[in-house]
């Protein structure tokens with residue numbers, strides 16, 4: 558006379574939209590269906606180094622929301638630290654918002670998945686990481702304030718110049734310091750322009766001294782922990798048969814678009830290290846990226 562007793566009854570029938578139908582797509586993480594095939598990303602700017610993480614789908618609704626909140630929260634805090642990161646991070650966040658929209662449309666997973674779906678936890682808007690949106694707003698405010706004081710301080714051109722954010726540089730064949738005229742009064746410059754390659758030192762929290770030697774097919778590990786979660790990894794090359802091996806290098810790309818080339822040329826890569834350098838405090842210049850797949 559009443560509904561058959563089922564341990565899953567509440568989970569299914571208390572949802573307002575009522576019906577959860579298998580859609581033939583299964584969550585990569587818990588095996589539940591319905592699911593949708595989207596990717597979530599996280600970006601971390603590290604002044605001289607950038608890290609991109611991608612967790613590929615498909616995702617059920619629960620796992621998708623959990624991953625969206627974690628990775629977008631990480632990006633909101635870690636994604637702004639570098640000129641190029643300031644440009645890249647909003648796109649990372651917007652791509653996640655688009656993927657979240659598709660995940661949130663799914664009905665709840667059909668009960669009986671092989672593993673328990675992840676717990677989505679608190680909505681992103683209720684997490685402290687949302688305060689990270691203030692970082693670009695603060696920078697924009699400083700730029701505007703600088704421009705305003707530059708305009709009002711003097712009518713001549715001798716006042717402060719408003720700060721103009723540099724555009725993404727094309728590959729330079731010569732550093733700009735070499736093309737500048739030398740000043741007769743030689744102001745004390747902290748950077749010696751004689752040999753610019755010596756100033757291209759990747760002083761970075763991501764310690765990867767052998768990154769120049771890495772070849773496709775090599776394996777790497779983080780000597781300080783798990784490369785997927787460590788915030789200051791120290792990377793070393795290791796034999797792929799070694800138990801310590803944590804990621805395989807699928808390929809190496811170069812130039813300012815090296816990171817996006819990882820996505821297109823090595824779609825299986827889920828961890829990208831971008832190596833960049835700067836001449837005498839100038840804008841960062843990407844010279845290569847390592848497209849890796851974690852194990």
Ligand SMILES: [Zn+2]
Nearest residue numbers: 584587617620
């Ligand atoms: Zn799932």
